[in-house]
Amino acid sequence: MAIQQRILENGLNLSPTLTSLILMAGVLFVVLTAAAYTIWVERRVSAWIQNRVGPNRVGPAGLLQPLADVIKLVLKEDIIPVNANKAIHSAAPVISVLVAVATFAVIPVARGFVIADVNIGVLYILALTSLGVYGVTLAGWSSNSKYSLLGGLRSSAQMISYELSMGLALVAVILLSGRGDAGTTVGSLTMTQIVESQTANPLGWNLVLQFFPGFWIFFTAAFAETNRLPFDLPEAEQELVGGYHTEYSSMKFALFFVAEYINMVVSSAVLATLYLGGYQLPIGRAADQLLEAWMTTHVGHWAYTGAQITAFALKTCIFIFIFVWVRWTLPRFKYDQLMNLGWKAMLPLALLNVFLTATMVLITGGNLWAMLPFVLINAVITGGIVMVASRHNSTLSPVQRARLERRDKAKQLQPNETV
């Protein structure tokens, strides 16, 4: 509880509960604003990708567009279907938003700046993202509509399939957290220690040490967990109207909408924390210590903290941009492809990654320079296994395959023949 303590030391005689409440209000404000502007970023970036301009009328460069959207949604009529379960129908969007926002509590934005530095940080994140599916599934079920129900069902199946690989990818990260300057050789679930163990040296970040396949598994699972393209099957507007939020309007729809973007911001923050060194400045350990000492004596420690917050924000922004970029590039997966990828590709790979990372940590004892060659070896081993395992793996169904083979055979017999 480092900030809470610091506020007390600075003479503000507030009770710890009040301090926490103030902090929460601050973080809530930042996260909601970030979500609103992520919507703006999404609309502008999608426009650029499609050679358009995007919203540019409300305020300078359209920056007040989120505000206008909120006003519009507040003023709209709130419709609850006659046969819907009214209590659950109203509770579902609240669950979605609550869960999305609560995840941010364990993410450190700078050294000592975290609302709750709990010692089960990673578990807390996994638990809350699992809860997020309740919002979607309950919304789908309580609306009493076919499309909503289908969306809700898809969501639950998808979440279960991808949470496993996500959790296993995290096991490797936890294994790696017992190294470096963390002061211990035992891995930890604490987010702060995961960040500290990555140090200010970019080579020590988990993005490097887990580049293939750990990072990619977690990254892909993050897309599935946030219900974003290419895994937005619960919404799938082309096939399911609006998916689980078909029957929602006005502010309840807005809550779902904003929950999606909060999820995106939080996922980006989690990705930055776990894989991109969190608040660490990418300048190397010696330079980082020098900078901290210099800033503390000449400017004040707050400057160093500010630099760390900026670094964290920038890393989060990179991932937010990638989230948006991917959405406007890739088409949606088919349901069978989604399940194949989750169970037949990512789960075995995540297991393999845990094994390889554990071996790497065991052999090298967590020494960074000794681990770097192993990263390459692990990637090559994984690549080789993937190559062998997928030799006879086809994206076609057996029927499609048989039809193609028959056609190929017919073609071989009579090339250049008139049909």
Next chain:
Amino acid sequence: MAIRITQVDPKLSKDLNFWERMYLPEILKGMAYTFKQMFQPTFTRQYPEEQWIPPASFRGRPVLVLEESTGVERCVACGLCARVCPPLAIFVQADETLLEKERRPAIFEINMLRCIFCGFCEEVCPEEAIVMSQEYGLSFTDRSQAKFQKEQLLIPSAQLKDRLDFLHEYKDAERNRLAEQVGKVTGPHVPMVDSQIIPVQP
């Protein structure tokens, strides 16, 4: 009819290859493409500030030509436009005048809620007095506003130069071509001068 199959794209007839099945290389290829698109110029026109100027062949709202040499409209209130107008959007009431043309419209009204921008009025007009302008931004808040009176319809001929030139070049050429065809059947033919009525023989 026999269709000759010469070559089939192997990608269309075969299963995906290894790299395509691995998703990532293809995904990165796609993302590189969309990233490139972000820096391409946009196609959007910022409409109210940035207006589209249509070509002379465009049929905007019909207007009456105000002849600048005389200071009055060219219209002689013959009523052909009102007669030919498919949705009956034009109303003309004739009046006498002491000018050389002897006739003038006392009332000339076009109901823009009825107008279908077909351009028949322009085509039929013997005086080239009603032409389709390049204006397309029409909006009303009331039905009565949509009935354009003579004051709103009269436009100085200099402003309509584009359209008038276009008509001289293409409409008259078409008339001459038709007249020549008629002449082949009916005998020798004298080429038409600009914007005269064609004496079509039965």
